[in-house]
Amino acid sequence: MDNEVFNPKAMMEALLFASPEPLRVKDLKEMTGLPENEIEDLLDELREEYSQRGGGVLITQLAGGYIMHTNPDHSGWARKLKASEPAKLSQASLESLAIIAYKQPITKAELEALRGVNSDGVMKTLLDRRLIKIVGRKEAPGKPLLYGTTQEFLIHFGLKDLTGLPTLKEFQREDVV
Numbered sequence: 001m002d003n004e005v006f007n008p009k010a011m012m013e014a015l016l017f018a019s020p021e022p023l024r025v026k027d028l029k030e031m032t033g034l035p036e037n038e039i040e041d042l043l044d045e046l047r048e049e050y051s052q053r054g055g056g057v058l059i060t061q062l063a064g065g066y067i068m069h070t071n072p073d074h075s076g077w078a079r080k081l082k083a084s085e086p087a088k089l090s091q092a093s094l095e096s097l098a099i100i101a102y103k104q105p106i107t108k109a110e111l112e113a114l115r116g117v118n119s120d121g122v123m124k125t126l127l128d129r130r131l132i133k134i135v136g137r138k139e140a141p142g143k144p145l146l147y148g149t150t151q152e153f154l155i156h157f158g159l160k161d162l163t164g165l166p167t168l169k170e171f172q173r174e175d176v177v
């Protein structure tokens with residue numbers, strides 16, 4: 001690193017390119033020593049440059065950080081590199097994940113009461129895929145585990161944060177009285 005030329009924007013670009021996960025501004029501050037406002041300005045400049053050029057890669061704010069990813073307009077080409085598509089989530093997994101996302105933190109018993117069915121297999125799948133995690137224990141008899149969504153959940157669904165989830169009003173149809 002001693003013989004490298006210091007170009008802050010190029011440094012941000014290199015860090016985003018090398019990271020498989022979104023990088024938060026505070027993490028970038030720790031890595032680079034640059035002030036947060038300068039990092040945010042550099043990231044905004046990079047995002048704008050990548051967006052304007054219409055290339056195959058974009059920089060996006062996602063899951064509380066910034067990430068470099070394939071431009072959706074050109075994602076078909078990138079998919080050709082993958083041997084197979086990632087496994088899709090079952091209806092039961094999606095239903096459970098939605099309940100956890102909106103009700104978190106939630107216990108398995110609370111989830112099962114809402115769904116009306118045993119959720120052992122679904123919970124294992126969601127934990128294995130790192131879409132949910134144990135976030136603590138409920139102050140109740142037996143101190144059951146509490147579950148919540150993860151950064152991987154935000155990435156999987158392309159959300160900046162949980163405020164990006166649709167509201168219940170957005171789910172209601174206007175023609176229903």
